[in-house]
Amino acid sequence: MRDIARQFKRHFDQTWRRLSPQAKGPIAEYLRRCPGTAYLCFRMDHDDQAPFGRCAYAPDRTAVTFLAPYFSLTSPDEVRVAVIAHELTHIYRRGTGEWTPDGEVEEAATRAKALDWGFDAPSFRDAEHMAGWNEVLGEWQAAHRDRFGKELESRWLGRVG
Numbered sequence: 001m002r003d004i005a006r007q008f009k010r011h012f013d014q015t016w017r018r019l020s021p022q023a024k025g026p027i028a029e030y031l032r033r034c035p036g037t038a039y040l041c042f043r044m045d046h047d048d049q050a051p052f053g054r055c056a057y058a059p060d061r062t063a064v065t066f067l068a069p070y071f072s073l074t075s076p077d078e079v080r081v082a083v084i085a086h087e088l089t090h091i092y093r094r095g096t097g098e099w100t101p102d103g104e105v106e107e108a109a110t111r112a113k114a115l116d117w118g119f120d121a122p123s124f125r126d127a128e129h130m131a132g133w134n135e136v137l138g139e140w141q142a143a144h145r146d147r148f149g150k151e152l153e154s155r156w157l158g159r160v161g
């Protein structure tokens, strides 16, 4: 997981550098009030959806979970940056007060904003692309279950509202 964490940090820094001061301001301000931790997870098991990344907000802290194998298996860098940028955009919207608990509206607005900032949309091209990914992901999880299998998203998000 250490290699993946190193990759992740590199991509996080890359993402942060690309954000404008106007974007960074509300994110930094929000994270000062509600400090954030990023967790790399073996599996995203918080609910039925299994996104590549997810934010959870508590009054005094923020948890952002990411699917670890995503940062090990995907290329190019841009698709990894897109996932980090997407989560940071949610935090931006928290900071500006635009965030809404209506999941669909929040997703659409977040995607639009991140596109506006020049990031790719973190999504599959088509069903074949998604099936191919699920197969590769399954192989990775089977191969790494003994070492990382306990690093589940629910372990972290169980503690944050």
Ligand SMILES: [Zn+2]
Binding pocket: 086, 090, 107, 110
């Ligand atoms: Zn989202």
